[in-house]
Every structure is written in C-alpha cells, then in structure tokens.
Amino acid sequence: DVKVTQSSRYLVKRTGEKVFLECVQDMDHENMFWYRQDPGLGLRLIYFSYDVKMKEKGDIPEGYSVSREKKERFSLILESASTNQTSMYLCASRLAGAGETQYFGPGTRLLVL
Amino acid sequence: GIQVEQSPPDLILQEGANSTLRCNFSDSVNNLQWFHQNPWGQLINLFYIPSGTKQNGRLSATTVATERYSLLYISSSQTTDSGVYFCAVERRGANSKLTFGKGITLSVRP
Numbered sequence: 001d002v003k004v005t006q007s008s009r010y011l012v013k014r015t016g017e018k019v020f021l022e023c024v025q026d027m028d029h030e031n032m033f034w035y036r037q038d039p040g041l042g043l044r045l046i047y048f049s050y051d052v053k054m055k056e057k058g059d060i061p062e063g064y065s066v067s068r069e070k071k072e073r074f075s076l077i078l079e080s081a082s083t084n085q086t087s088m089y090l091c092a093s094r095l096a097g098a099g100e101t102q103y104f105g106p107g108t109r110l111l112v113l
Numbered sequence: 114g115i116q117v118e119q120s121p122p123d124l125i126l127q128e129g130a131n132s133t134l135r136c137n138f139s140d141s142v143n144n145l146q147w148f149h150q151n152p153w154g155q156l157i158n159l160f161y162i163p164s165g166t167k168q169n170g171r172l173s174a175t176t177v178a179t180e181r182y183s184l185l186y187i188s189s190s191q192t193t194d195s196g197v198y199f200c201a202v203e204r205r206g207a208n209s210k211l212t213f214g215k216g217i218t219l220s221v222r223p
Contacts, residue, residue: 040215042213044213045210058210088154094209096209097209098143098144098203098205099143100209101158102146102158104148107155109154
C-alpha cells in the first residue's frame with residue numbers, strides 16, 4: 001500500500017513565524033503536490049513537483065515556497081506565516097504519466113494566531 | 114481551466130437509503146477520481162474511473178466521458194459513509210494536475 005505521511009496533524013504558529021510542513025511518500029512516486037483546503041473552496045493546488053529539485057506553481061502559490069531535495073520528501077514553507085494561511089494542508093503523490101491514481105497524506109491543520 | 118461541478122452540495126440520508134452523487138466537467142479528461150474525506154480529514158481513493166463503470170461493495174461509479182459527467186452511487190448507506198465526497202479530474206494535456214470539485218457533504222443519520 002502507498003503511504004504518504006505528514007510531519008504534524010495539528011500545528012499552532014504565531015504571525016510572522018517561518019513554518020515548515022513536511023511530506024514523505026514511500027512508493028518512489030515522481031510527482032508530489034501540496035494543496036490547501038478551506039470551507040466552501042474545496043482543494044486548491046499550491047505547488048507541485050515532477051522530480052527532485054523541480055517545482056512548479058499551482059493556482060495559489062503566493063506566500064509559499066517548496067523544497068524537494070530527495071525524491072521521497074516534499075516540503076512546504078511559509079516564509080512569514082499570516083492569519084489567512086490558517087487552513088488544512090494536504091500533501092499528495094502519484095506516479096508520473098497521465099491517468100495515474102493520486103494518494104493523499106492525513107493532512108495538517110495549521111492555525112496561525 | 115477545466116471546471117468541475119458537483120451536486121448536490123449537501124445531502125442528508127437516513128441509514129439504509131440509496132443516493133446518487135453527480136460530477137460534471139467541462140473538458141475532455143484522461144483521469145477522473147472519486148475520493149471520500151472522513152471526519153478526520155483523510156482523503157481515501159474510492160475509484161479511478163475516467164470512463165465506464167466500476168463497483169466496490171455498496172459503492173459504484175459510472176463515467177460517461179462523451180457527455181462529461183460521472184455518477185457515484187451509494188446503496189444501503191451507513192453512518193460511516195458520512196463525510197465529504199470529492200470528484201477530481203485531469204484534463205488531457207494537464208500533465209498530472211488534478212482539478213477538484215468543491216465536494217458533496219453527506220450526512221447519514223441512524
């Protein structure tokens with residue numbers, strides 16, 4: 001079974017702090033994704049990565065950056081957290097190529113005070 | 114970009130009832146997945162179904178790609194079916210990016 005893990009289930013941070021969210025997958029997937037989920041808005045793509053050291057902006061990249069130094073690990077970074085970044089953050093991974101199944105981690109609920 | 118619309122937005126069922134959830138999309142797709150998000154936030158794959166019909170226990174799904182819609186059927190619903198159901202599609206040429214609908218919130222009452 002594919003396993004996607006995220007470093008924290010719940011996180012509370014202060015405005016202005018630098019925040020790191022970590023995601024690890026164990027199935028040698030090329031593609032990894034970060035989404036945020038907000039009530040009434042569904043899942044929105046922040047960033048994705050096709051391979052190590054490669055990254056592309058999704059639909060809402062402002063205020064975020066990412067890092068992919070190893071194939072199994074994809075990090076989301078909030079350089080200076082703001083209250084409007086309070087959200088549920090979901091990581092996902094899949095094999096490269098059209099039509100592959102995507103798998104999600106358990107999510108991180110981030111509260112920025 | 115591709116538009117994904119799910120209906121109804123909310124659904125309340127009595128345990129044992131059947132239901133149909135709908136997903137409409139605005140362009141040709143080479144990937145369509147249904148997910149269930151449980152109360153703890155975890156998204157679970159239900160079906161990978163860009164076309165055709167599949168069944169898994171009490172759940173089944175049908176996608177009519179030429180008419181750009183997919184249906185998820187839940188029979189004999191149980192309280193554990195409660196949660197949010199998402200449809201997600203990958204437009205042809207979208208290079209692995211899924212676009213999600215806003216979800217359908219299902220509550221099954223005992």
